[in-house]
Amino acid sequence: MSLAQPADLAVTNKKAALKGLYDALYEKNMFPFWATSEGVDHDEIKQLMATSKAIPFVWSxxxxxxxxxxxxxxxxxxxxxxxxxxxxxxxxxxxxxxxxxxxxxxxxxxxxxxxxxxxxxxxxxxxxxxxxxxxxxxxxxxxxxxxxxxxxxxxxxxxxxxxxxxxxxxxxxxxxxxxxxxxxxxxxxxxxxxxxxxxxxxxxxxxxxxxxxxxxxxxxxxxxxxxxxxxxxxxxxxxxxxxxxxxxxxxxxxxHKDWDGDPHEGIVIDYVDPTTGGPVFRTINFYV
CATH class of the missing domain: 2.60.120.10 (Jelly Rolls)
Structure with a gap:
């Protein structure tokens, strides 16, 4: 029979203590915002990036x-x-x-x-x-x-x-x-x-x-x-x-059809607010 070494015991105790801390945080509707190298259950970067995202899609x-x-x-x-x-x-x-x-x-x-x-x-x-x-x-x-x-x-x-x-x-x-x-x-x-x-x-x-x-x-x-x-x-x-x-x-x-236009987008013309020269809305820009 072998006994756990002090270093191994310290790691085991830390894991148990962290699990208890995380469980207590989740029970109180909180999230631990710090990086961890201990698995992925509490990897805040992965969880932050796991939100829903739009995917490329075509409607015909x-x-x-x-x-x-x-x-x-x-x-x-x-x-x-x-x-x-x-x-x-x-x-x-x-x-x-x-x-x-x-x-x-x-x-x-x-x-x-x-x-x-x-x-x-x-x-x-x-x-x-x-x-x-x-x-x-x-x-x-x-x-x-x-x-x-x-x-x-x-x-x-x-x-x-x-x-x-x-x-x-x-x-x-x-x-x-x-x-x-x-x-x-x-x-x-x-x-x-x-x-x-x-x-x-x-x-x-x-x-x-x-x-x-x-x-x-x-x-x-x-x-x-x-x-x-x-x-x-x-x-x-x-x-x-x-x-x-x-x-x-x-x-x-x-x-402008004979112009070179933008090297990446070609001939693009914006719809603008005539009083400001900016976009028609503050949240969306429209162009052709």
Whole structure:
């Protein structure tokens, strides 16, 4: 029979003591933040890196479009006013996110469907895909948009969605919802009211307060900006230009098609806040 040497005994005793310490910490909902070479059970680097992460993934529109049509047949506006298909990254499921900070969804609206206004703390855009009658009303500016047009619905700006013109239309929604969720700052408001004859009245459709071409008329010429309008509408936390038309972007791309462009990205043009030259939102940048 051999006896444990003092050094071996010290190691054994330390392991037992550490296990007791770790068990006590976990029981009290705490985590030991120090490196250890004793196995992996309490390796804080491994545990910190073990959180869910988005993985490379491709969603095909050939898969999405038939499902949008089936949803339109089975889910009416009486069932739900927000009939969208959300892209869920397999690495983040069941979290509603395409990447860790961004939410993406496809929406098909049948002819002349208009949803009531709402607002929320996440910032969002709608990008027209099919049909000429996609509709978004943003803070009193009624925007009808088609393929390639991008419409902003800034955080806390009242807006509503739908279609006009008697045909189906599909658009893509992008929001910074997962980021705002991480910051515990999500809120939605569905009770839209306007003052009518001195009384606050709940309404299902926003009253237009701006011309339908307001964004292009005020902000559509680079280097020129009228001084006689309020550029802080919708809270002033995003671009006050609510619609970016595809023909403008396409013309700019075509004007530079013979340029070498960036050696890695080619010809890239940003959508910008015309009042600052920065991104349209403080949380997301968009470009073509």
């Amino acid at each position: 529109y050939t898969d999405i479009e038939p499902l949008l049509q089936r949803a339109a047949e089975l889910v009416t506006m009486d069932d739900s006013e927000r009939r969208s298909l959300i892209l869920v990254n397999p690495g983040l499921a069941p979290k509603r996110a395409s990447v860790s900070t961004m939410y993406t969804a496809y929406r098909l609206n049948d002819p002349d469907e208009i949803m009531p206004p709402h607002k929320h703390s996440p910032s969002a855009i709608r990008f027209g895909l099919t049909g000429k009658g996609n509709f978004t009303g943003v803070e009193g500016e009624d925007v009808v948009f088609g393929p390639g047009d991008m419409v902003l619905t800034p955080n806390d700006a009242w807006h509503n969605h739908g279609t006009v013109g008697g045909e189906q239309a599909v658009n893509l929604s992008v929001l910074d919802l997962p980021l705002v969720e991480t910051l515990h700052a999500v809120h939605f408001d569905h009770k839209y009211t306007e003052m009518v004859d001195g009384k606050e009245v709940e309404k299902k459709v926003q009253t237009a307060r701006f011309p339908s071409d307001y964004s292009q008329r005020i902000y559509g010429e680079g280097g020129l900006m009228p001084r006689f309008v309020d550029h802080k509408r919708g809270g002033g936390l995003s671009s006050p230009m609510y619609v970016y038309r595809w023909e403008k972007m396409e013309a700019s791309l075509d004007a």
